[in-house]
Amino acid sequence: MKSAMLSDRIFIRKLSGLALPIAAQSLMLSAVSVADTLMLGGVEQSAMAAVSLASKFQFVQNMILSSVVAALVILGAQYWGKRDRDTVSRLFSFALQLCGLTSFAFFALCEFAPSSMMRIFTNDAELNEIASEYLRIAAWSYLLTGFSQCYLGLLKISEHARDTAVISSVTVVLNILLNAVFIFGLAGEPMGVRGAALATLIARVVELIWAVALSFRKNYIRPDYRRFFAPGGVLTLDFMRCMLPLLGAGLLWGIGFTAYSAFMGHIDQDAPAANSVASSVIELVCCLCNGLASGGGILVGNCLGAGDLETARLYGTRLVKMSYGVGLLTSLLMFAITPLVMSIVHLNETAEGYLHSMMIVMSVYTIGRVVNTITINGVFSAGGDTLFDMYSLAVTMWGVALPLAVLGTFVFHWPVWLVYACTCLDEVGKIPWVMLHFKKYRWLRDLTRNQGKELPAE
Numbered sequence: 001m002k003s004a005m006l007s008d009r010i011f012i013r014k015l016s017g018l019a020l021p022i023a024a025q026s027l028m029l030s031a032v033s034v035a036d037t038l039m040l041g042g043v044e045q046s047a048m049a050a051v052s053l054a055s056k057f058q059f060v061q062n063m064i065l066s067s068v069v070a071a072l073v074i075l076g077a078q079y080w081g082k083r084d085r086d087t088v089s090r091l092f093s094f095a096l097q098l099c100g101l102t103s104f105a106f107f108a109l110c111e112f113a114p115s116s117m118m119r120i121f122t123n124d125a126e127l128n129e130i131a132s133e134y135l136r137i138a139a140w141s142y143l144l145t146g147f148s149q150c151y152l153g154l155l156k157i158s159e160h161a162r163d164t165a166v167i168s169s170v171t172v173v174l175n176i177l178l179n180a181v182f183i184f185g186l187a188g189e190p191m192g193v194r195g196a197a198l199a200t201l202i203a204r205v206v207e208l209i210w211a212v213a214l215s216f217r218k219n220y221i222r223p224d225y226r227r228f229f230a231p232g233g234v235l236t237l238d239f240m241r242c243m244l245p246l247l248g249a250g251l252l253w254g255i256g257f258t259a260y261s262a263f264m265g266h267i268d269q270d271a272p273a274a275n276s277v278a279s280s281v282i283e284l285v286c287c288l289c290n291g292l293a294s295g296g297g298i299l300v301g302n303c304l305g306a307g308d309l310e311t312a313r314l315y316g317t318r319l320v321k322m323s324y325g326v327g328l329l330t331s332l333l334m335f336a337i338t339p340l341v342m343s344i345v346h347l348n349e350t351a352e353g354y355l356h357s358m359m360i361v362m363s364v365y366t367i368g369r370v371v372n373t374i375t376i377n378g379v380f381s382a383g384g385d386t387l388f389d390m391y392s393l394a395v396t397m398w399g400v401a402l403p404l405a406v407l408g409t410f411v412f413h414w415p416v417w418l419v420y421a422c423t424c425l426d427e428v429g430k431i432p433w434v435m436l437h438f439k440k441y442r443w444l445r446d447l448t449r450n451q452g453k454e455l456p457a458e
Contacts, residue, residue, distance in 0.1 A: 011315060011318065014299050015292075015295060015296060015299055017161065017295075018156070018161050018291075018294070018295030018296075018298050018299055019288075019291040019292045019294070019295030019296060020165075020291060020295075021161040021162045021164060021165035021291075021295075022156060022161055022164065022165070022290065022291040022294045022295050023287045023288045023290060023291025023292070023295075024165040024168070024169065024287075024291070025152075025164050025165045025168040025169075025291075026283075026286075026287040026290040026291060027284070027287040028165075028168045028169045028172035028173075029168060029172065030280065030283040030284040030287060031172055031176065031284070032172050032175050032176065032200070032203075035175070035176045035179055039179050039180065039183050039184070039196070046126055046127060046130060046269065047130055047192055047193050048273055048276055049127060049269060049272040049273040049276060050126075050127045050128075050130035050131040050134065050193065051130075051131065051134050051193055051196060051276075052261070052272055052273070052275065052276030052279070053118065053121040053122055053127060053131055053261060053265055053272055054114075054118065054121075054131035054132075054134045054135050054138070055138075056121060056258045056261055056262075057106060057109070057110055057117065057135065057142070058106070058138070058142055058145070059254060059257070059258060060106075060251075060254045060255065060258055061102065061103070061106040061142055061145070061146075062145070062149075062254075063250035063251060063253065063254030063255075064102045064247060064250060064251070064254075065099050065102055065103070065145065065146050065149050066149075066246075066250055067243055067246035067247040067249075067250045068095050068098045068099050068102070068146075068150075068243060068247075069095065069099070069149050069150060069153040070153075070243075070246050070377075070381060071095070071239055071242040071243035071246060072091055072092065072095040072150065072153050072154065072157075072239075073153050073156065073157050073294070073297070073298065073301075074242055074297070074301060074381050074382065074384060074386075074447070075091055075238060075239060075242055075384075075447060075448075076088045076091050076092070076153075076154065076157045076158075077157045077297070077298045077301030077302055077305065077382070078301045078302070078304055078305030078446065078447050078448050079091070079305055079448055080157050080158060080159075080302060080305065081301060081302030081303060081304065081305030081306040082305040082306060082307075082448050084448070085221065087235065087448075088154075088157070088158065088221055089221055089222070089223065089224050090224065090235060091235070091239060092150065092154050092221060092222075092223055093223040093224060094235075094236060094239055095150050095153075095239075096146075096147060096150050096223060097229075098243075099146030099147060099149060099150050100146055100147060102146055103142060103143050103144070103145055103146035103147070104143060106139070106142045106143075107139045107140065107142050107143040108139075109139075110135040110136075110138065110139035110142060111135070111136060111139035111140070114131070114132035114135035114136055114139075115128060115129075115132045117135070118131045118132055118135070120262065121258075121261065121262050121265050122262075122265040122266070122272070123265075123266065124265070124269060127265070127269065127272075130193055131193075133193055133194060134193040134194065134196065134197050135197075136197075137194055137197035137198055137201060138197040138200060138201070140201050141197070141200045141201040141203075141204040144204045144205065144207075144208050145204060147208055147212075148204060148207045148208040148211055151208070151211035151212060151214075151215060152164045152167065152168075152207075152211060154215075154221055155211070155214070155220075156294065156295075156298060157298055157301075158220070158221050160214075160220065161295070163214060167207055167210050167211060167214075168207075170206075170210075171203045171204075171206050171207045171210075172203070174202070174203050174206060175199050175200060175202075175203035176199075178195075178198070178199035178202055178203070179195065179196055179199045181195075181199075182194070182195025182196070182198050182199050183195040183196055183199075234449065235449075238447065238449070241384075242384050242386060242447070245386035245387045245389070245390050246381070246386045246389070246390075248390040249386070249389040249390040249393050252390060252393040252394060252397060252398060253393050253397065256393070256397045256398060256401070256402050257423075259402060259405075260275075260402075260405060260420075260423040261275060263405055263406070263409040263419060263423075264416070264419075264420075266409060266410075267409060267416060267419070268350075270347070270348065270350045270351035270354060271351075271354055271416050273347055273351045274347065274351045274352075274354035274355040274358055274416070275354075275358065275420070277341065277345050277347070277355055278355060278358040278359065278362060278420075281334075281337070281341055281359070281362070282334075282362050282365075282366065282369075285330055285333050285334060285337070285366065286330060286366065286369060286370065286373070288326060288330070289323070289326055289327070289330065289369070289370040289373050289374060290373065292319065292322065292323070292326065292374050292378065293373045293374045293377045293378035294377075294378065296315070296319040296374065296378040296379065296382075297377065297378040297379065297381050297382040298382070299315055299382075300312050300315050300316050300319070300378070300379060300382035300383070301382040301383070303315060304382060304383055304444070304445065304446050304447070305446060305447075305448050307446060309444055309446070312382070312383070312444060313441065313444055316379040316382070316438075316443070316444070319374055319375070319378055319379055320371075320374065320375050320379060320435075320438060322374070323370055323371045323373075323374035323375060324371060326370050326374070327366065327367040327368075327369075327370035327371050328367065330366045330367070330370050331363050331364065331366050331367050334359065334362055334363040334366055335360075335363045338356070338359040338360070338363075341355070341359065342355065342356060342359075354416045354417070357416070357417030357420070358416075358417065358420050360417075361417065361420055361421045361424055362424070364424075364428065365424035365427055365428060367428065368424075368427030368428035368429075368430070368431055369427045371431055371434070372427055372430065372431065372434055375434050375435075375438060376388065376389050376392075376434060377389075379438065379443060380437075380438075380443045381443075382443065383442075383443035383444055383445040383447070384443075384445055384447045385442050385443035385445070388437055388442075392430050392433060392434070393426070395430075396425070396426035396427075396429050396430045396433075397426040400425055400426065400429065401422055401423055401424070401425045401426040402423075404422040404425070405419055405422040405423050408422055
């Protein structure tokens with residue numbers, strides 16, 4: 001199967017054409033987080049820790065937005081495989097409405113009640129004050145995020161994945177340069193955390209304007225404003241059936257992951273700083289897995305929408321097998337870069353000890369994360385099998401990992417590395433369950449209906 005996979009030039013070309021630009025986009029987005037961490041860490045450790053905690057609001061917002069965009073990508077990929085552009089446009093309009101409402105809600109909370117919201121994550125007055133200062137500016141970027149995510153998601157499924165990589169790369173470079181200018185005062189007074197928030201806001205404005213401008217070009221999809229608020233009928237029901245389990249899974253994972261950060265904030269001030277660096281590193285090294293999950297899912301979805309179930313099964317099987325190799329390579333990479341990360345990041349002695357132990361734990365955790373991300377978020381989601389992720393998170397994260405982390409933090413007062421290890425149990429522990437579900441092939445489904453005018457096959 002391995003040699004057959006490598007010799008199938010059509011599969012390799014299609015997968016690389018989707019996965020590599022999406023992986024590049026993921027890498028560039030992760031680079032912003034790393035840049036924020038390094039630059040703010042160079043100013044003051046408390047600033048880095050505060051921004052790390054404040055960013056959890058955007059993290060939860062992104063969980064909701066991601067479920068909407070994921071439903072757009074899942075259904076849109078199948079209808080694109082069916083060559084039904086009209087239905088893809090209608091799906092896009094509905095996704096924009098949902099993302100706009102979500103973005104406004106998070107903007108309002110972070111802009112008008114930042115201090116109250118930050119009490120969820122820390123009882124440290126200094127961290128609360130710094131984080132609130134950051135949120136008052138960052139909230140405006142949260143308002144734009146939902147719209148730009150929809151546009152970038154649509155570009156991926158409509159054979160313009162390279163555009164997403166270009167947009168993300170340019171805006172990330174802009175964000176990092178503006179970080180340096182505003183945080184350190186290279187062109188005026190140093191702004192610290194306010195500078196990091198302002199740099200992000202400017203980058204989001206550029207990103208959205210660019211994506212919207214592209215949508216007006218020939219052969220690009222744009223919303224049908226004449227029917228923007230028109231009832232969607234059965235298509236809306238299909239979208240909600242696909243999105244709600246994704247939203248449930250996203251909230252279960254997002255709130256649980258945010259709770260892990262809150263636990264770190266309640267242990268001491270050094271733990272959030274170490275966790276901030278660890279979180280940035282794991283997102284950076286998992287970029288290829290994110291690209292394979294998203295690109296592979298689109299590829300499988302195209303086949304399903306075109307009615308080619310046998311090819312979809314073949315591609316799904318190849319992606320799962322590929323996930324183990326990528327997972328092993330990612331684990332080895334985590335081990336290899338640990339000394340480099342420790343030498344670059346400037347933390348106090350206690351925080352450095354926490355970070356070193358977290359990096360070792362993550363080296364094992366990444367295998368489970370990569371396999372599950374590609375299989376669940378890529379293969380399963382391609383066929384609309386979105387309920388499984390929610391069930392598995394309810395059992396492994398909320399039934400096992402989260403209770404152990406709570407007990408370790410507030411009852412038994414375990415060391416930081418052990419509490420952190422508890423938070424990583426869910427990904428590794430559910431691999432056998434995931435593989436068993438894969439073999440049932442419930443994800444092998446064509447979700448399309450005869451909604452709109454289909455284009456002739458090329």
